[in-house]
Amino acid sequence: MLRINLSNLDKNVKQVSGSKKLIAVVKSNAYGCGAVEISKHLQSIGVEILFVNDVDEALELLENNIKAKIIIHNSLQEQDLFLLKYPNVIATINSLEDAKILSKFKNVTCHIQIDTGMGRLGIKSISEFKNVLDYLHKHKFNINGIYTHFSSANSAHKELEKFKEFAEMESFPIVHCLSSATYNKLDYGNYCRVGLALYDLNQVASVISKPILIKKINKGESISYDSIYTAQDDELICILPIGYGNGYSRKFEGFHIYSQGKFYPIIGRICMNHIFVRIDDSIAMDSIFELTSENLPVNDLASFAKCTKYEIYSNFKFRKVIYK
Incomplete structure (x- = not known):
């Protein structure tokens, strides 16, 4: 089960906004937290733009x-x-071809994206930018904003200088380039566009589970696929109904989870729908295990698995999600 702490989300919104307004990134199912419910809540606390x-x-x-x-x-x-019939939709212009396609619709509101080093989407040259601007003005687009996506925090200062060349060619109502990695390091534009920090400064998501079985295994007995774990002594284990089908990757094999003030090791192969945990006799069928929470942050999982926090959050898949 996924539990979402909306109070922590509120704290994060206040912390990242500062003197700027917030564009809240809710892509990839709001980083696994549920795009619809998260968007409804953000809207209710005054966030005006989603990404x-x-x-x-x-x-x-x-x-x-x-x-x-x-x-x-x-x-x-x-x-x-x-x-584009929806009045709250804002299209991104990544090229002159985009503008030509969108010109088939009247009164299009758009933001222009600049490629300052990511090499992904956006306009790279000043000459192309001028051509795009001329086209947008000629066809009466509502040019509502301009933005870029820095390729890394390390190159952000250099890329910001390039972005300024574009952003200062005319007056744009909304300018956004600051992200989770740069909102507290750089100061430019009137909006910050933040994703990970919204969910992670004070961790919003907790993955919790209860045992579906507690049993003893004997010394020398193996468990799970490929028998990679063999008990060295008589042991007490439990099985939790969660696995890589929920986004809890096999990269976490050998890691631990948290319950009642203690950490318990994951043993054996992680299955699609189950994991095995070595426990003690303080654990009962109603014990709550935290696979990630404020007691066991996603950052710890990412460090163990040698992956990014983005990967962990965006892989969450749970039918039951509680928002409170």
């Missing part, structure tokens, strides 16, 4: 009556133009 990756993510929010502005990161194709 998603693609058409499907935007449509999910629109169909659930989200009224906040929604910036779509990926370029819209002709088959996506129906989304």
